[in-house]
Amino acid sequence: MPPETQAPLLRVSALTKRFGGFTALDNVSVEIRPGERFGLIGPNGSGKTTLINCISGAFRTEPGTVTFRDEDITRLQPHMRTRRGIARSFQIPRPFKSMTVSENLMVALDFAAVTDEAASAPQRRDTMMSILTRMGLASKADVSATKLSQVELRKMELARAMATHPKLLISDEAMAGLSSSEVDEVLDLLMSLASQDITIIMIEHIMQAVMRFSDRVMCLDAGRIIAIGTPSEVMANQRVQEAYLGT
């Protein structure tokens, strides 16, 4: 079945989010298809992270609905959304600082990985190690989360998100502040996750990475969608260029 005719994995309808008098998101509607690699761009303050917070449940929306796998999740708390398969990383990494890397992942395996309910402790340890190995963090399993470098922290956040068995992974600027070789490393990781049936929404400021990664790109500006389409279409869009160059 071609992706266009499949039911959307995530549907955001007429989403509006206000903070006092400030409208951070204004009537945003978008559908994400299963297996899609979706890039989300926009200048600072355009509402990218707010949109992510509304999808993952950190913010309540009013009005507007979020539908995930044909289920209305607008009123669900974040942990319920995580259990249904929405995982995220944070723009500024938020590790559990009093824990080791493996313990960070165990939280996810304990609480979110409902499919593995019957899994025994050694099985879960195997699952954890295989995720860490894939993320290139196996050697850091017993290291405290406070001792990680920036790129390792980013990878650990992705690993922790992966441990929740997501169907949709939202990566919020996982490459910010990394060197170009590290950006490639993280990008390759995301690519390999996407090839395993995980739908990925990637927020990123590094254009090269977004262009290489995405099937589709959406550009937000001041809380509204100003362009959506293939990467090249969006880049060619007059309003996108204006938003970025400020002309």
Place this chain on the structure above:
Amino acid sequence: MNRNGILFWVGAILFLVAALLMTQVIGNEYPFFACYVILQFIVLAVAWSILGGYAGYVNFGTSAFFGVGVYTAVFLFKAFGAPLAVQIAAAAAIGAFLGFALGLLTLRMQGIYFSIATIALTIIIETSVTNWRFVGGASGIQMQRPPVMSPFNSYVQMLFFVQALLVVVAVAMARYIQGSWVGRGLQALKDDELAAECTGVPTLRLKLLACVISGALMCAAGAPAAMYLQYADPSSAFNLNYSVSALAMSLIGGTAHWAGPVIGAILLGTTQQLLTVTISSEVNVLVLGVMLVLFVVGAPEGIIGLIRRVRRNRNDGEG
């Protein structure tokens, strides 16, 4: 059960046997008077650390729960002549309910706001009890102890043993929580609440659970106090000292391990008892304050933290 678990339960049984033997061997009542207080503070400190330590929600309401425990016992005794076991069980149930109610109302607040709300709770409940004639109101109430049950020779000895049982219950619960998924969830939400939610941790439900267990234990610890003193009045039952002591003992012992509050309560409780006897009961409040300041500055992770640091250094030295 693993090796640690067996060791723990063997230790717990030995502790209870020793407590029981003490009541049979020692004739003088004073040691039981003194040890009762220390045991009571172990329960309070361990209970405090379930919410304050594992979840990081600093609760100043220990005295509210303790006082409610005292007055549950007073009410049941005066109204129905209920036996001690019923008083304690009822206090635990009411404590659990109070913990649930307090949690629902306040656990959405974080940091200092939660702490202030718990102080407000203490004042509200104390004021209500002060105006409740049936249990003696502001002037307090005298109580006559019922006859003691065998094998104990005196009521205080029995209370001492009952409090020892409560210590085992409290420590076993804290230990279980620490090692289970509940403890891991609480630790995660203590580190970062939003990240915990987004990793699938039901933060509000876990905090409520911690608050319920903590409240039940605190109330249960307070229930025998009415019979211990044969007297209860609001200003001593709801004394802020209980809140400060439970907090100080947990922090000084260290909240990262269940043994921390136990060590802290034994250390501070014993010091306080010695000072009360040798100098005055006022000085022990001062000592509490000074020790808290010293530990906050010198060993913020408490005694448990100090032990871990020494061990790590030794391991590093060998490696």
